[in-house]
Amino acid sequence: MNSFADLVQVRRSIRKFTEEELKPEELQSILRAALMSPTSKSSRSWHFIVVDDKTLLEKLSRCKEAGAAFVADAPLAVVVLGDAAVTDVWVEDASIAAVTMQYQATELGLGSCWAQIRNREMADGTPADDVLRFLLGYPQNLTALAIVAFGHPAVERKPQDEEKLKWENVHINNF
Ligand SMILES: Cc1cc2nc3c(=O)[nH]c(=O)nc-3n(C[C@H](O)[C@H](O)[C@H](O)COP(=O)(O)O)c2cc1C
Numbered sequence: 145m146n147s148f149a150d151l152v153q154v155r156r157s158i159r160k161f162t163e164e165e166l167k168p169e170e171l172q173s174i175l176r177a178a179l180m181s182p183t184s185k186s187s188r189s190w191h192f193i194v195v196d197d198k199t200l201l202e203k204l205s206r207c208k209e210a211g212a213a214f215v216a217d218a219p220l221a222v223v224v225l226g227d228a229a230v231t232d233v234w235v236e237d238a239s240i241a242a243v244t245m246q247y248q249a250t251e252l253g254l255g256s257c258w259a260q261i262r263n264r265e266m267a268d269g270t271p272a273d274d275v276l277r278f279l280l281g282y283p284q285n286l287t288a289l290a291i292v293a294f295g296h297p298a299v300e301r302k303p304q305d306e307e308k309l310k311w312e313n314v315h316i317n318n319f
Contacts, residue, residue, distance in 0.1 A: 151247055152304070154250060154303045154304075155247060155250040156255075156302070157256070157258070157301075158297045158301065159214035160298040160299045161255060161293070161295030161296055162295065162296040164296045166220050166295070170252050170254065171194065173252060174245045174248050174252075174294065177244045177248035178222075178242075178244055180244070183231070183237040183240070184231055185231070187231040187237065189226060189231050189234055190224060190234070190238050191227070192223070192225070193223040193280050193282065201216055204216075204221060204276065204279065207261065207272045207275040207279070208259075208260075208265060208266060208275075209265060211264075212259040212272075212291060214257055215259055215291055215293045218294060218295045220293070221291050222292050223276060223290075223291050224238045224242045224292060225282060225286040225287060225289065226289055227285050228285070238289040238290070239290075242258060242290050246258070246292060255294070255295055256292055256294045256295075257293050258290050258291075259291040259292070261276060261289060261290050261291060272288070
């Protein structure tokens with residue numbers, strides 16, 4: 145990867161992974177990137193739970209009705225949590241950390257995909273956050289934003305198509 149300009153173009157959501165584990169230094173880089181990400185008033189209120197236990201990953205993948213199945217087949221996932229008691233913008237802080245990890249993973253040649261947890265439910269209406277709290281044991285002051293799955297890509301995805309960028313959504317000085 146030559147530059148950030150390349151990185152943003154080649155990052156795509158990857159939902160199929162090989163069996164290969166992440167190296168400890170790859171995980172370290174990904175978490176380092178999260179911990180360096182910007183937060184409002186430098187509150188750094190986020191928490192990250194690294195999950196590499198296969199049985200647990202499978203349970204995580206069923207914490208909402210749809211859209212998290214790929215987590216079961218990832219070698220590793222990071223659950224990104226925020227603390228609403230510390231900052232009213234925990235969603236932004238946690239989102240920035242999550243996506244920063246994704247770009248770091250891309251630079252390392254790894255794939256990743258975000259599974260939305262906040263505002264998502266099981267088919268019976270149980271909040272996905274409650275399911276994760278039960279499985280992972282985090283305290284009531286924290287809320288899960290997302291699970292980000294990481295692994296070696298088992299599929300190739302095309303880089304972002306330069307021709308399809310929504311430049312019409314960019315407005316200069318006036319809408
Ligand atoms: C806030 C957010 C929530 C997302 N939630 C999910 C999800 O629950 N399940 C999933 O498979 N992908 C999820 N994604 C990934 C998007 O589907 C993906 O980024 C989008 O389709 C664009 O594709 P690309 O990432 O390959 O460019 C989410 C992405 C974002 C930013």
